């Protein structure tokens with residue numbers, strides 16, 4: 001056991017502990033998904049990137065991730081609101097890598113509005129991308145993971161999957177749903193070596209958050225710094241944004257063998273927000 005621990009500790013310090021593993025990371029052209037994809041690739045996993053963006057920039061990203069880590073990196077533009085596209089992405093990943101060992105359900109969108117004015121089509125889109133996509137991707141990969149005796153399902157939920165916030169009804173509902181889905185799948189996979197965990201970030205410095213800060217500063221006509229201090233970091237006791245690297249490090253740990261008893265959890269990475 002001590003030898004095993006020593007090996008794992010050494011691995012955490014930089015060896016390729018996910019060598020030979022293959023992963024699909026949804027919404028990985030930006031922000032948290034990109035941070036997780038980078039971390040998994042550094043640990044030796046082959047990666048299927050997914051998400052929207054400029055095709056030339058995505059190709060540069062793909063090539064650099066592959067060359068920099070000596071792993072296979074592919075890209076699929078599947079729209080996570082569409083089941084058929086998700087199933088085709090899984091088929092492409094299986095054809096290219098042979099199997100899918102790790103899935104990271106990360107793609108997500110948000111809309112902020114009082115309930116009386118909340119556009120029904122925004123509700124549907126948030127449910128489709130933030131919640132139903134995880135169901136489709138798990139369904140298409142779960143049996144293979146179970147048969148091989150190893151699988152890792154990581155669902156990027158949110159602190160809003162644990163506590164509520166006004167005007168974000170669809171987002172809060174979808175993220176709470178994701179936490180429940182995570183736990184249910186954990187019970188289905190536990191005896192077959194398939195773990196399922198949710199990561200619940202507070203505010204993380206990403207393009208999405210930067211856009212939200214700019215929008216609030218503009219609509220309330222207040223300085224950006226005030227929005228950051230009084231809105232975004234108000235409930236985050238660390239008084240700083242988390243980083244995408246922190247999300248990547250946790251994801252790599254959840255995929256390693258020493259994390260195989262960690263399943264059915266919703267792990268806050270929120271600087272103490274939900275400890276209030």
Ligand code: NAD
Nearest residue numbers: 027029030031032051052079080107108158203204206208
């Ligand atoms: P981001 O906007 O920087 O990245 C979102 C990614 O999802 C992009 O790659 C985008 O192209 C992709 N995407 C969006 N719609 C898609 C669709 N229909 N199909 C495929 N890909 C799609 O956002 P982020 O801040 O990195 O957020 C990523 C996840 O983390 C989301 O689920 C979000 O709810 C969650 N989260 C973020 C924060 C935060 O503070 N940034 C906090 C808690 C939870």
